[in-house]
Amino acid sequence: MKKLLVATAIAALMSTAVNAETIKLGVILGYTGPIESLTPDMAAGAELAIKEVSMSGALLGGSKVMAIRGDTTCTDSAAATAATERLVTADKINAIVGGDCSGVTTAMLQNVALANGIVMVSPSATSPALSTIKDNGLFFRTAPSDARQGQVLTAILKEKGVKSAALTYTNNDYGKGLANSIKTNFEKAGGKITISAAHEDGKGDYTAEVGALAAAGGDVLIVAGYLDQGGKGIIQAALDTGAFDTFVLPDGMIGDSLPMAIGSDLNGSYGTVPGTDSPGAAKFGDMAKAAGFKAGPFSSESYDAAALIMLAMQAAGSSQSKMFKDKIMGVANAPGTKIYPGELAKGLKILKDGGEIDYVGASAVELIGAGESAGNYREILVSGGKNTTARFR
Amino acid sequence: MDDIFNALILLSNFVIVPGMAYGSQLAIGALGVTLIYGILRFSNFAHGDTMAFGTMATILLTWALQDWGVSISPLPTALLALPFGIACTVVLLLLTDRLVYRFLRREKAAPVVFLIASVGVMFVLNGLVRFIIGPNDQRFADGERFIMKAREFKRMTGLSEGVAFKTSQGLTIVTAVIVVAALFWFLNRTRAGKSMRAYSDNEDLALLSGINPERVVLITWTLAAALATIAGVLYGLDKSFKPFTYFQLLLPIFAAAIVGGLGNPLGAIAGGFIIAFSEVTVTYAYRKFLAYSIPGDWAPEGLVQLLSTDYKFAVSFVILVLVLLLRPTGIFGGRTAS
Numbered sequence: 001m002k003k004l005l006v007a008t009a010i011a012a013l014m015s016t017a018v019n020a021e022t023i024k025l026g027v028i029l030g031y032t033g034p035i036e037s038l039t040p041d042m043a044a045g046a047e048l049a050i051k052e053v054s055m056s057g058a059l060l061g062g063s064k065v066m067a068i069r070g071d072t073t074c075t076d077s078a079a080a081t082a083a084t085e086r087l088v089t090a091d092k093i094n095a096i097v098g099g100d101c102s103g104v105t106t107a108m109l110q111n112v113a114l115a116n117g118i119v120m121v122s123p124s125a126t127s128p129a130l131s132t133i134k135d136n137g138l139f140f141r142t143a144p145s146d147a148r149q150g151q152v153l154t155a156i157l158k159e160k161g162v163k164s165a166a167l168t169y170t171n172n173d174y175g176k177g178l179a180n181s182i183k184t185n186f187e188k189a190g191g192k193i194t195i196s197a198a199h200e201d202g203k204g205d206y207t208a209e210v211g212a213l214a215a216a217g218g219d220v221l222i223v224a225g226y227l228d229q230g231g232k233g234i235i236q237a238a239l240d241t242g243a244f245d246t247f248v249l250p251d252g253m254i255g256d257s258l259p260m261a262i263g264s265d266l267n268g269s270y271g272t273v274p275g276t277d278s279p280g281a282a283k284f285g286d287m288a289k290a291a292g293f294k295a296g297p298f299s300s301e302s303y304d305a306a307a308l309i310m311l312a313m314q315a316a317g318s319s320q321s322k323m324f325k326d327k328i329m330g331v332a333n334a335p336g337t338k339i340y341p342g343e344l345a346k347g348l349k350i351l352k353d354g355g356e357i358d359y360v361g362a363s364a365v366e367l368i369g370a371g372e373s374a375g376n377y378r379e380i381l382v383s384g385g386k387n388t389t390a391r392f393r
Numbered sequence: 394m395d396d397i398f399n400a401l402i403l404l405s406n407f408v409i410v411p412g413m414a415y416g417s418q419l420a421i422g423a424l425g426v427t428l429i430y431g432i433l434r435f436s437n438f439a440h441g442d443t444m445a446f447g448t449m450a451t452i453l454l455t456w457a458l459q460d461w462g463v464s465i466s467p468l469p470t471a472l473l474a475l476p477f478g479i480a481c482t483v484v485l486l487l488l489t490d491r492l493v494y495r496f497l498r499r500e501k502a503a504p505v506v507f508l509i510a511s512v513g514v515m516f517v518l519n520g521l522v523r524f525i526i527g528p529n530d531q532r533f534a535d536g537e538r539f540i541m542k543a544r545e546f547k548r549m550t551g552l553s554e555g556v557a558f559k560t561s562q563g564l565t566i567v568t569a570v571i572v573v574a575a576l577f578w579f580l581n582r583t584r585a586g587k588s589m590r591a592y593s594d595n596e597d598l599a600l601l602s603g604i605n606p607e608r609v610v611l612i613t614w615t616l617a618a619a620l621a622t623i624a625g626v627l628y629g630l631d632k633s634f635k636p637f638t639y640f641q642l643l644l645p646i647f648a649a650a651i652v653g654g655l656g657n658p659l660g661a662i663a664g665g666f667i668i669a670f671s672e673v674t675v676t677y678a679y680r681k682f683l684a685y686s687i688p689g690d691w692a693p694e695g696l697v698q699l700l701s702t703d704y705k706f707a708v709s710f711v712i713l714v715l716v717l718l719l720r721p722t723g724i725f726g727g728r729t730a731s
Contacts, residue, residue: 032528171703195678195696198703202637205415208676209702211407215678216696228530233632241406241557242543261532 020062023319025050025306026087027067028098028108030074034170034201034226035100037257038297041288042123043069045299045362046097048291049306049344056345058352059314067306072099075172075201077107084112094319095119097305100298102127103173109139119321119328121309123301126251127177131370137325142301142308142365143274144375146174149250150181152272152377152393153222154189157248160270162220164192165248166213168234169224171198178224178250194218201229206237214243222248227258239265246270249380254297259385266382270390273297275378276364277392284341284362300341300362301373307344307361308332314351332367334358399554400685406543406556408677412670414562417569418628420665422642423649424576424658425620431656432593432613433494435507440621441643442518445636446485447622448629449526451478452533459535467537467560471626478626482618489514490614498610515640522636531634536560554685561631572623573662576616580658585612593656644706645669648713654723663725668709676702 027046029039047067054065070087072080080099087093096118099105105125113120114136122130122141131145157165167182169175175198183193195216199209213221213234221244225231231253238244239262249258249271259266274297275281281295284303288295309324311331316324331347336356339347347357359365366374379390422444429437437443454474464470493510540563543555580586585608592599592609600606625639632638649668653660678698700708716723 036529197701200703200706202641205411205632205672207407207411207415208673208705211411211673212676212678212696212698212702214407215681215698217681232530236633237411240559241411242555243407261530 020060020064021319023059023063023065023310023313024091024093025065025067025309026070026084026091026093026096026098027302027306028070028072028080028084028087028096029100029302030072030104031069032071033074033076034229035074035252037228037255038124039100041293041296041299042100042302043067044291044293045284045288045295045302046123046306048287049303049310049341052342052344053307053310053348056348058345058348059310060317060319063319065310067097068093070098072101072104072108074101074104077104080104081107081111084108088112088116088118093118094313095121095309095321095324097121097123097302097309100124101172101174102130102177106130106133106173109133109135113138117322119309119312119325121305121328123305124298125174127173128181129173129177131372135370137371138321140305140308140328140367140371142304142361142363142373143298144373144377146178146250147181148375149178149272149377150183150185152375152379153182153248153250154185154191155393156270156272156379157186157191157220158189162191164194164218165220165222166194166216166218166244167196167222167224168199168209168213169196170226170230170252171200174252175224178252182222182224182250192218199225199230199234201226203230203233206230206233209234210237210241210243213238214241218244220244220246220248222250223253224250225252227253227255232258232261235262235266249382251297254380254387256296256387259382259387264385267384269382271380271382272377272393273380274301274363274373274376275389275392276376277378278360278364278376280340280360280362280364287342295362303341304359304361304363304365307341308359308365310344311339311347311351311357311359314348329367329371331357332359332365395552396685398550399552400682402546402552402554402556403682403685406554408670408673410556410558410562412666412673414559414565414631415673416666416669417565418624418631418665419645419649419669420662421569421572421620421624421627422646423653423661423665424573425617425624426646426650427653427656427658427661428613428620429617430650431658432589432609433498433507435504435511436647436655437617438508438511438643439489439515439518440617440646441640442515442522442636443482443486443618443621444625444628444642445522445634445639446518447478447482447618448625448634448639449478449522449636450481451475451622451626452526452531452629452634454478455533464535466535468564469534469536469560469630471533471535471630472564475622475626479619479622482622483615485518486614486618487611490610495610519636519640526636528636531629533634534561534630559631561627565627565631568623568627572620576620576658579616589613645672645709648709652713652716652723654725657723657725660723660725664723667712667724671708671712672705675699675708676705 070083169179247269254273312324312327315327336358381390541558543557546555649664653664678696
């Protein structure tokens, strides 16, 4: 009996001996708040990558990776900062997948990540302001800046022959950044934005907003808001009063709950959401289905965010943010072997043997500028009460 | 001639009809607040969440009725479930009175103690509603959605502007008229109503003349529960039900009650409409309206919007501050708004 105990103890020691550790990744997203209907699938995406790497045993001598969730609330910077602070100081996370909405992401970066030297990779913060923010090389995003979304939306509007549009945006960093980008791009292309008005989320009554938008008029109404919040209220009120028939829906408005809530009146509206037709996207869709969640908006970006962090760790040979932060651009871009979702173990092995990889992942990741996705978009057309893919851009 | 009609229709569609419906909802809510203030003598901060609770109870029965195939189409099923919602809310309010307020009443606690206690009740109800039905949007409206669609109106009249009139808006306005008439009849014509007003005017004198205070309290809570549930269900039918929005409704409702004069039922109704219309009229862009009503090419280039819609909520609070500065007891002179 005693021998057996000793043997087990030795075996246990052996298996953890080769500098293996438990790496912790914070998955900090808005589990409550305006995009709470999207975040479960986003977190599931990140955790799928974490599980894949952990099970493979190929990362840093067989290290295990653990996900710890934290809530940004999407809107409350103080709450997001506190949650991040707790995960960094108490749980000692090595890096962050998050945050989600641009305002709280900025707060998390400035208040916690910079002070503690922690790498953050956001799957969904899209404000143009984050491109130029001081980040000490710690901040990356697998989502493109909204400056790019403005160009794509303008191209779609031009193709559809839209000459004038009314624009309303949710009153925060995301909404303002996106609205500015749409307005400048559309006007540069010869279109006319008749009004650009903010709306507050969480109110019951949007009569006044819709009244002003209707008075300004336009071929379509662009709603740069959130589908669970004011964005939905505006569309409902605009349809009820007959002010607009067609709506243009940027990424914050794309989700299954919107066509379901509004019904057939939304048919014919169109929009964009980050996405790609690269083989990685289809593969990720299958993996998500097998794992029991939906490859919804931003869930592939979340998978890629977590994957990039772990691949960079492998490339640097360290789980410390200050060591691997310089490797993220390298593993994300060419040259090297292309790595798709489900092939993380292969990527880790190539890196371990000193090779190079070009992580393509689920969202065709190509990091540009200060470390943000170049941006592939899926053009959405609402038809038959569902979001359907019109084409990729 | 068509132009004048177009201008009027435009204004009705975006200002008058929505303003009337929103004003009615605020008015019924403010009536509940003002009744409790007048008779129980405290500002009940739990009123918004009482509305949420009553609406929740109504929604749950509505869903059950929909499952059983019961319907009163073209009217929404929720109207059938409304009495049940009111009954649940009455039970809830009487329970909170028994557990919280009765003790304070016996202690002869200061109004501010009641107020703080009601904030506590508010948080408990807040949690209770989220616990039972969840924090998300719930849809429970069914039946015919429109009395008049904007497009149909255009076709019928040949005008270039249309007016949309939702069933929920029509219901709201009709219900508000019935509720207000019934409440005034009750307060002015029945024995119980008279004893309530006597109790409100002078508590000691009312006690001396043999009015049973517990009975007055019981009736007040029952009325408050009915008003809160009706306001909540109407609002939910017209917009949508979400606990957080109901919590936020507390502000405009209190603004309405204070503007009209706390404790004065007539003031609560006027206050509701003042708040609702000021939000809509000040932020409306009048360009199209002027384009129709001014002859020739004088139509303005700009939007002719007094304030951007960002300031919508500022408007009602500016009115609130002005009223408190100029007429601290409210436009219709309630009790001192302390």
